[in-house]
Amino acid sequence: MTKIHAVVIVALLASCTTSTVLAQTRGQPEIEPFGFDIAGMDRTVVPGTDFYRYANGAWAHATPIPADKSNYGMFTRLDDLNRERVKGILEAARKDPHGKAGAAYAAFLDEAALDAKGLAPARPWLDRIDAIATREDYARLAAQAAREGVSVPFEVVVTQDDRDPDAYVLKLGQAGLGLPDRDYYLRPDASMAQARVAYRDHVARLLALSGVAAQDASRRADALLRMETDIAKVSWNRVDSRDAGKTYNRRTRAQLASLAMGFDMGGFLDGIGARANDLVVVQPSAVAGIASVVGAAPLPVLKDAMRVAVLDAYGDVLPRAFAEERFAFHDRLLGGAEQPEPRWKRAVAFAVDAVPDEVGKAYVARYFPAGHKAAAEALVRNLLAAMDRRIQALDWMTPETKARARAKLAAFHPKVGYPDRWRDYGGLEIRPDDAFGDQLRARSFAFDREMNKLGHPFDRDEWRVTPMTVDAFANFSAVEIVIPAAILQPPFFDPDADPAINYGGIGASIAHEITHQFDDQGSKYDEHGRLATWWTPSDLTGFETRTKALARQYDAYRPLPDLNVNGALTLGENIADLGGLVIAYDAWRLSLEGKPAPTLEGFSGNQRFFLGWAQIWRLNYRDADLRKRLLTNPHAPAAQRVWTSRNIDAWYEAFDVKPGQALYLSPERRVRIW
Template sequence: MKKQYLLSALTLALISSQGQAAEGAAAKNAAKNTKGGQTLTSGIATQYIEPSVRPQDDFYDYLNGKWMKTVEIPADKSSWGSFMELRENTLPQLRGIIEKVAAGKPAAATDAQRIGDFYASFMDEARLEQLGVTPLKGELDKIAALKDKSELPALLARLGKIGVGVPFDFGIHQDNKDSTKYVADIGQGGLGMPDRDYYLKADDAKLAAAKAKYLTHVQKMLTLAGDKNAAANAKAIVDFETEIARVQWTKVELRDPIKAYNKVDLADMNKVAPGFDWNAWLQAAGIAGKTSYVIVGQPTYLKGFVEVSNKTPLDTWKAYLSLHLIESYGSFLSKAFVDERFDFYGTTLSGVKEIEPRWKRGVGAVERSQGEALGKLYTEQYFPAERKARMEALVKNLLAAYKQSIDTLDWMSPATKKEAQAKLAKFTPKIGYPNKWKDYSALVVKRDDLVGNVMRSRIVEADRELNKLGKPIDREEWGMTPQTINAYYNPEMNEIVFPAAILQPPFFDANADDAVNYGGIGAVIGHEISHGFDDQGAQYDGDGNLRDWWTASDHKNFKAKTEMLVAQYNAFEPIPGYHVNGELTLGENIADNSGLAIAYKAYKISLKGKPAPVIDGLTGEQRLYMGWAQVWRTKMREAQQIVQVKTDPHSPGQFRANGTLKNQPGFYDAFKVKQGDKMYLAPKDRVIIW
């Protein structure tokens, strides 16, 4: 009791910005801190506050300092924080559901049977030890039987369908310039490491070391599969992938939707990248006959790939495809394969010390094969209706705040404001779970055939996607399962989606006052809405079409703001020598800054002119910004941090918190941040978009 009291006192002493007015208002507002007769908490994890740090100097460390000092990253994780903790809490719930349906002896060909038997096949380690690499023999034999490169197109199509990483593949989505149609989009791929830099940055000691270890890993995987020339083949594979990496687009280049939209008639594919039988690939992939054109994401890559392919020996191709098949299914083979994959992808690339318990990996495997079937059972048990209703109110206020904010923007012209309002009016929020669930009846699951189960599930999903071509757009479809700890904006659908599982503390706390929820899930909602107006999303109109609806002056004004944001984030350095890539992370940084700004305005709307209650000596505004900063508390292993900086469009957690707060005028008022404080940016240097 005494310790808790002292912590509250230290909080009061450090947050000097409360002032006498806030203290005097505490008693007056205490009685108002209720909702439906329920007394609401602040929702702030004050036990993690580090009293030796001033909030005006490092807000992230101030709010999360004790957490950063005391919490250890679990041995089976590459990082730890709010997202991972929620996932960890959700896994036992999913396990309980799976084991319950499995124990109930469900009827054949039902979701319950498929879920239970899939999990059982994953957990039967003894059988997997007996089988070794045998379950892949059929596919390995097809690769070994290649007699000529003319047979490659059909084989690449087959391997892509069963989830093997090949140098190019396709996905089905809405046509970016005609959102009423589905289209196949061909894009680059085929690397065994996270990014082209791992192959090409020879002057980076850490990346060069990873490449050397990758060569060793490839040799070990081939040896396990019985390759007698594993050493030579491993070198040939890594050399081949290096050449592929050399012609690939960078992560920054991949962010440009205009450059990535290259509409090509099927008959003209051979002109885009001559020297490869595209007609054979299109036929084998199932695209021919279902559409008259495709979108080529990176035409220069395809041309470069064909050139690399044509000078690559057939034996190298065979070794490469065999490796990628084994890598794709290695997690479902015997322990030797599982351990070797983990040693490289888990330990070397991400710094993870121990592999996850098998039951957790089993739950993940079920999710990847039958995610919505499991999600339906999850939401029935763990997502109360009142949580969805409260979220709907939050979304309504966020959209209202955006509507008001558009009209006050000083950098957007009246003509563009009109278009922006039209787009906002067409936003579709999806909360919790789909109205229509996926049908898994085509999936055959056997208790004694794990690799077969995985392969069949991938084929079912590939067929599901392919069969969209030529059919009306399904606007009920979700891109995430309800049990996913995440959210997203889809510019082609102009929709914002919030799965059930993220609607838990610290993102959404049903027992807390609204302020912390606006700082948490409210800012997440604002983040996703703002993706419709970031440097990528703003290129799509309200119907999901790639169309320029901005004036030239709007582009100029917006670019000036985003260039400032790029410079701010380029300066952040999570690991010595590894800076945040301000261009790669620009869209997410815009969304963070815009989302929190709008959450602040929406919170004000929610108060309806009444003063916010003071809880635990904290004003509503303070709790909102604290809610934001506690969401991003994260610890990450160095190897994984490098992967993130190289590949992830999101900035590291501490910079998502502090970098965003430095640009928020309300934050300066709430915590009395002044010139000379480390969190201070001069007004001219603050990037205020919304």
């Protein structure tokens, strides 16, 4: 299922006062000796042969993937740390009779109570599905499912309007697939065929667990898989689905009803509370095709699809057999994990999903020093200044477009650490003895809150992620970047680390997010966040020539014997990695104020900068997870992200990379965009 993203995930920002912040007297860095783990290197590898293994090979060899994970690296390490911290917050919150986070946490932990209740909490849902007698009934119940976190057969979100950034708009797009992507249904190779068989068996087991006789469940699973295969055939691929121009299609309700013949779109929109007369249809031909498939499908098959989707979506708050089935398919088969995460870790995620700002407020108060926010904001200013210099110096961009690009840069709205205003959950009921109901009510509460934004001005101060999120983001329409508190930790950022490491780590990550606003999709948004053409034709030609060369470079990488990186799917992230790295390098050099960088432990400043970049991408994958990522994820795998450095002249000089080495590119073949 292709998701409609209200925000676009990328990496972070910066400007010119960072040098003073990072040049202050430093203490002992968390990662010794200077913020980089030298012991994790494999110095038997020549940097020009495989810079990822040179920087990270010993770490990769010595670091097993935990049994409950599909992959493990720097992001997952910080996520584990943050969940331990949030666990402490939630354990204390359980004693607060008025708090909702502690109650949600306690409800999820009480697995014995969930087993004792059996299917009773889900029975009202299953009864409503059984009561569907007409296609109009189905459409109305599909709307209720959408309110409660189940996207069948269409996904809807409220987000900023790409053509009118001061307003909200409702977006409707394709959904209805139980496997991660259309390719899982359509590719003929053996691994995808195995996934289809496993999914069919998963559906049959869920139906059997809900009370369907085993033989009947098997037959019904076959019928459901056939219908979803038909949906996959009309669904857009991920490359087209990330195209900002192709996916902005304004339609009135009447036009959408004509487009989606076979599905009661009016009843569905009324059911979700959509009051506006028009909306954006993300994949029009897919919406039409899915409506046709749904209109032709037997009603019992549609009912089974909804039944399976609900049981899958709520599997962790049903009896143990449902949670085990959910893990066996989604995490073990598709992700390669060997065992489920401990219950407490899932309880932490459950509580955060239910009342994110209640948890986030407590997290920030306990774990995010004010100095970290100030240092990161200064770094953002430095990086923005470096990007401005880059734009001014471009030899392929006309003065007219440069002026607009600089205006867009000046309009940036960086958000660092946490929001200035926390959400209120006064109207949400959370009970310590009703995990299923808590999840249902929390999802409905969040959905209705989003729908109520329609007709109101866009709130530019709102955060759409929590401070505990180990990532960073760019929102094109808001011309903003978001850097949550949780990523401002080692190895990404340490005020006591060598500045070259910080610039190569968090600096390149922030600059990645800056560059996202000018990548193959972000560049389609002007300084007001409006989807518009603001480049001259010659600039567009020059830009596309360079980005196509980068796509070809990544197409040539083959992380699995039978599967290569999709250069078109990963293009935006690869542009941002390349731009982020050169911008961060410039900002670091500027921060030296003309002085030479010291040599530390035998490593030059230039070497430390690129090692800082390589260190944040330490990541081991299970094959199943890597395969899924190559098919569905807009990011290239970790090693290939590290290899971005092969396009930068300073990397060649730092590590004496020579012709004949695997990563060597002659100067004319190095991709230079920003």
